[in-house]
Amino acid sequence: MNRELTDIDIKAIAKLAKIDLGTEQAERIKNELAQFMEFAQILSDFEIDGLSSDNTHGDVFRKDTESKDTYSSDNLISPSRISNGYISVPLTVEENRE
Amino acid sequence: MKSCILTISELFSSGKASAVELTKGYIESITAKNQEINAFISVMSEYALRCATELDKKRQRGEHTGPLAGVPFAVKDNICLAGIRTTCASRMLESFIPPYTATAVSRLTELGAIPLGKTNMDEFAMGSASDTSVFGAVRNPLDTSRTAGGSSGGSAAAVSADMCCFALGSDTGGSARQPSSFCGLTAMKPTYGSVSRYGLIAFASSLEQICPMTSGVYDNALVFDAICGHDPHDATTLNRNSHSVPGTSDISKTKIVFPREALSMLSDSVSQATCDAANTLQMLGASIIDAPLPNIDAALAAYYVISSAEASSNLARYDGIRYGYASKSAKSTDELFVRTRTEGFGDEVKKRLLLGTLCLSREGRDAYYKKSLSVKKYLLEYFDKIFATCDAILLPVVPNTARQLGQKDITSLEAWREDAFCVLANLTGLPSLSVPFGKDSNGLPIGIQLMGKALSEETLYQIGIALEETRCYND
Numbered sequence: 001m002n003r004e005l006t007d008i009d010i011k012a013i014a015k016l017a018k019i020d021l022g023t024e025q026a027e028r029i030k031n032e033l034a035q036f037m038e039f040a041q042i043l044s045d046f047e048i049d050g051l052s053s054d055n056t057h058g059d060v061f062r063k064d065t066e067s068k069d070t071y072s073s074d075n076l077i078s079p080s081r082i083s084n085g086y087i088s089v090p091l092t093v094e095e096n097r098e
Numbered sequence: 099m100k101s102c103i104l105t106i107s108e109l110f111s112s113g114k115a116s117a118v119e120l121t122k123g124y125i126e127s128i129t130a131k132n133q134e135i136n137a138f139i140s141v142m143s144e145y146a147l148r149c150a151t152e153l154d155k156k157r158q159r160g161e162h163t164g165p166l167a168g169v170p171f172a173v174k175d176n177i178c179l180a181g182i183r184t185t186c187a188s189r190m191l192e193s194f195i196p197p198y199t200a201t202a203v204s205r206l207t208e209l210g211a212i213p214l215g216k217t218n219m220d221e222f223a224m225g226s227a228s229d230t231s232v233f234g235a236v237r238n239p240l241d242t243s244r245t246a247g248g249s250s251g252g253s254a255a256a257v258s259a260d261m262c263c264f265a266l267g268s269d270t271g272g273s274a275r276q277p278s279s280f281c282g283l284t285a286m287k288p289t290y291g292s293v294s295r296y297g298l299i300a301f302a303s304s305l306e307q308i309c310p311m312t313s314g315v316y317d318n319a320l321v322f323d324a325i326c327g328h329d330p331h332d333a334t335t336l337n338r339n340s341h342s343v344p345g346t347s348d349i350s351k352t353k354i355v356f357p358r359e360a361l362s363m364l365s366d367s368v369s370q371a372t373c374d375a376a377n378t379l380q381m382l383g384a385s386i387i388d389a390p391l392p393n394i395d396a397a398l399a400a401y402y403v404i405s406s407a408e409a410s411s412n413l414a415r416y417d418g419i420r421y422g423y424a425s426k427s428a429k430s431t432d433e434l435f436v437r438t439r440t441e442g443f444g445d446e447v448k449k450r451l452l453l454g455t456l457c458l459s460r461e462g463r464d465a466y467y468k469k470s471l472s473v474k475k476y477l478l479e480y481f482d483k484i485f486a487t488c489d490a491i492l493l494p495v496v497p498n499t500a501r502q503l504g505q506k507d508i509t510s511l512e513a514w515r516e517d518a519f520c521v522l523a524n525l526t527g528l529p530s531l532s533v534p535f536g537k538d539s540n541g542l543p544i545g546i547q548l549m550g551k552a553l554s555e556e557t558l559y560q561i562g563i564a565l566e567e568t569r570c571y572n573d
Contacts, residue, residue, distance in 0.1 A: 017455040019443070
């Protein structure tokens with residue numbers, strides 16, 4: 001477990017969350033979060049099982065069986081065109097090429 | 099069998115009372131009690147009476163009016179009704195009017211139920227005492243010096259004080275079951291995907307469900323059947339049958355796990371009531387089996403990591419540009435984001451957003467978020483083993499009864515720890531029914547919960563009705 005996480009840089013986290021904290025509020029929230037992070041050290045007893053940055057999405061949400069060609073720039077649909085005041089959305093790659 | 103719904107629908111269908119008369123009766127009750135209880139944020143008197151008038155006309159014309167015709171209900175203020183202010187009890191959405199209605203609400207109104215108003219809650223459903231609301235705390239109708247619980251405290255208080263017949267709440271980590279326990283009601287946290295979340299303002303999408311909150315078990319099953327089922331607007335909904343009202347309360351062949359080690363974590367009165375519930379179930383013919391508890395500290399930590407991480411993502415949309423509150427004093431786009439969120443969110447919401455951001459940071463992701471997903475997997479395996487041979491598991495809802503409002507001698511971590519028994523059902527997506535059973539020495543109700551395997555709501559209702567019939571509570 002990363003011990004540094006219980007020593008929280010609350011201002012940096014607040015900046016990421018786009019929230020401005022006053023000094024007193026920052027101190028109080030920092031203490032409460034540190035208390036929780038200390039409690040959450042219990043999670044270190046659990047192995048990350050079958051989840052890694054390489055396979056998280058492929059295994060958990062969908063099998064990534066599509067050919068890499070799917071993402072070739074030739075096959076991507078280009079931005080929609082506007083005609084007669086309406087956005088015209090091509091339904092297929094072929095239609096887009098026309 | 100207690101049934102507010104059957105009583106009212108019988109009054110309406112037999113012509114003994116019109117929908118307008120029934121609705122007016124509840125509006126009078128709200129007018130008389132809401133100032134003290136603070137259960138409702140918005141009361142929709144005109145809207146409700148218009149619905150009631152239409153219903154009366156339909157009946158006069160001899161048209162079918164639906165099984166819930168004339169039954170007035172309340173809706174937690176994080177569930178949308180088109181054209182009606184929906185605030186999430188937050189300054190951020192204090193004047194937000196949604197353009198669409200939640201599927202759960204539409205299903206009830208299509209069956210003739212009449213929405214009376216929007217109920218108070220913890221801000222964005224984050225809390226367990228309904229005291230983080232920008233509209234002030236909800237008071238428990240059974241003892242107004244005490245909390246009604248949360249986050250669906252307004253819904254619980256409204257049903258408990260007879261300000262509506264039933265209510266919809268939402269449950270992300272016990273938010274419907276805990277206030278129901280504090281107010282002497284029944285609540286069902288359904289199997290994940292049973293009830294559409296379309297129109298429920300998101301807090302932690304993988305954990306939450308809309309829940310029926312009622313005075314009795316039978317009514318709860320009726321409302322659950324009305325709102326459950328597939329919805330094309332919510333890709334996570336299941337295509338399941340909607341017949342959960344049990345035909346019998348015979349539980350003689352039921353096997354119920356009762357982890358006795360939980361008793362050491364409870365107050366004396368809750369421990370006694372939970373034991374009494376186990377003994378009563380045994381007396382009714384069920385087999386009671388002891389088993390070890392799962393690691394509930396790990397479950398609690400995982401719940402707060404996952405729910406806060408999802409909240410930090412879901413609530414990123416509140417930036418002052420698209421909808422909701424926008425700071426007037428910002429001079430640049432970046433400043434607008436920061437000032438809007440700083441001024442629009444309350445303390446508890448900010449704390450959870452910061453926790454979520456921390457857990458999703460590069461260092462936090464492996465140490466906390468991914469480990470929490472492993473805890474989820476561990477819990478699923480634990481309950482798979484339990485439910486391979488048993489029908490339900492008996493647990494307390496919370497370790498204590500309703501606290502005094504504004505109690506200061508409890509840290510936020512101690513308050514969070516009270517959710518430990520509830521979060522198990524949310525992390526695993528399994529159904530859990532909370533029913534009142536017994537009272538403490540102050541006369542405050544105690545709740546017990548029955549968790550079951552996925553889609554086993556009918557079994558849980560069957561056990562709940564059997565317990566209710568013993569009338570060991572509310573006496």
